[in-house]
Amino acid sequence: MSVMQPRHAASPPRAAVYALPIGLLVTALASLWALAAPGGIPGPAEAAALVPPAAASVQELPAIEIESAPVVDACADPAVSAALAAGNDSAVIASFGGAESFRASVVAGAAPCIALDDPTHVWVVVNKVRRLSPENYAPASVASSGLTATSRSGAARRDVASALAELASSAADAGAGRIGVNNAYRSYTVQVRTYGQHVRDQGTASADTVSARPGHSEHQTGLAADIIACARSCTDIHSFAGTPQSDWVAQHAWEHGFIVRYEDGHTATTGYVAEPWHVRYIGKELAEAYHAGGFHTLEEFFGLPAAPDYVG
């Protein structure tokens, strides 16, 4: 993984104002004027004549304010609304001028049409303080990735399933071994069962560190998958860390549109202990920006508050 520090969530204000005192400007212009005067550099007397009588009056004038790119509503661009209407996330991001520009606009509050709580988009952020809406949301359709699945929840949203297949094939080509899938899409109902089982096994407090409450799981969006290492047979998620597959995924998942969502050392932000097996699809464009920016959580990426625990 990159050793870069995450960019700070708050971007510098986009409407930075550069003020140049007019006195300074006049002095600079006068110097240029003097240098450009016929006959070369004038003597002191000539210079005094050439320099306009400045100081006393101009100092009272207000500073010139030159505004750089003001905060504009990026969503006012018809290309953005057209791409959103078409449900084409890649095109939306492209219409912002690329993923980093998209991210910066969202963080700066300059993209009101981009809803980070809309589970139909790759930029949705679901965590302990951001419940899915509707709570029982289900993707329009899910498909098998073709990978060996060790549960009945091996399918994912169609685009995610093909990205997962691509990731696994790339890992195998790189000699990292075979990747299978344990859980990908889990419906609200399945999540009720999964979380309920954890609560029964270990109590609520402990269950909350390893399993999402129903309506708070990325698995319900169809964008997440718990992947596993397979040889002749597949192992389980808890055996994934330290495998060649896990190391490869940590370094290369972004190339296929995924991030490792719950990294070691970021529990205070994500609310989850490290899960090297849980990959979340955010699309190739955003994943590339996430990697390039050295981010470790989606919360930081989009300038959102940490989500260490449920509210209430």
Ligand SMILES: [Zn+2]
């Ligand atoms: Zn998971």
